[in-house]
Amino acid sequence: MNQADRQQQIERAMCLAPVIPVVVIEDARAAVPMARALVAGGVPAIEVTLRTAAALEAVRAIAAEVEGAVVGVGTVLGEADLLTAYDAGARFAVSPGATARLLDAAEQIPLPLLPGAATASEAMALLERGYRHLKFFPAVPAGGARLLAAWAGPLPQLRFCPTGGISVASAVDFLALPNVLCVGGSWLTPADRLATGDWAGIEQLARAAASLRP
Numbered sequence: 001m002n003q004a005d006r007q008q009q010i011e012r013a014m015c016l017a018p019v020i021p022v023v024v025i026e027d028a029r030a031a032v033p034m035a036r037a038l039v040a041g042g043v044p045a046i047e048v049t050l051r052t053a054a055a056l057e058a059v060r061a062i063a064a065e066v067e068g069a070v071v072g073v074g075t076v077l078g079e080a081d082l083l084t085a086y087d088a089g090a091r092f093a094v095s096p097g098a099t100a101r102l103l104d105a106a107e108q109i110p111l112p113l114l115p116g117a118a119t120a121s122e123a124m125a126l127l128e129r130g131y132r133h134l135k136f137f138p139a140v141p142a143g144g145a146r147l148l149a150a151w152a153g154p155l156p157q158l159r160f161c162p163t164g165g166i167s168v169a170s171a172v173d174f175l176a177l178p179n180v181l182c183v184g185g186s187w188l189t190p191a192d193r194l195a196t197g198d199w200a201g202i203e204q205l206a207r208a209a210a211s212l213r214p
């Protein structure tokens, strides 16, 4: 898989809905009903962070059992994370930043990577390596929609998924920008709703997120 194919695949995932939910899953048994609720609400691309012991089992279950879901893996820090994500059936990987070692590894694995950038120099370095789709992280603390709007002039080739500190209110500001395809956020899958199995509540949050694009 070449970089152009990877970029096309990641763009497809980013365009499925205005929001990619960023999930921290503690109990893998919640994965399938949670993903079904998100898909039913109109939010099919789901990022499961590698921050918990249950994450990979959750990715495996969603990939195998949830029709319509496009599951990705987040908090990817190195080659081992990329390999385990690929083996678990992930369709894309997301990293908070980028290192040369991570990018070298990503070129060896047929799994599209959405790498994080927070400065113009980081974004330019990724553009040099063929990345046109980036995560902007941490979106709100790093400068919010005003910073991304400022990048649209000198870096018009880049498209972003801002993530980090985004709420429903700030999502609207980001989604109005020409260089934003979607935003990422944890607000669709709150820990308490996952713990109590409130799938109807998660579907409702997904439905509201799916209708966010102006």
Ligand SMILES: O=C(O)C(=O)C[C@H](O)[C@H](O)COP(=O)(O)O
Pocket: 022, 049, 074, 075, 076, 094, 095, 096, 137, 163, 164, 165, 166, 184, 185, 186, 187
């Ligand atoms: O895990 C990763 O790879 C990250 O980069 C961090 C996530 O993007 C944020 O944790 C999003 O969470 P909220 O800020 O609560 O919406």
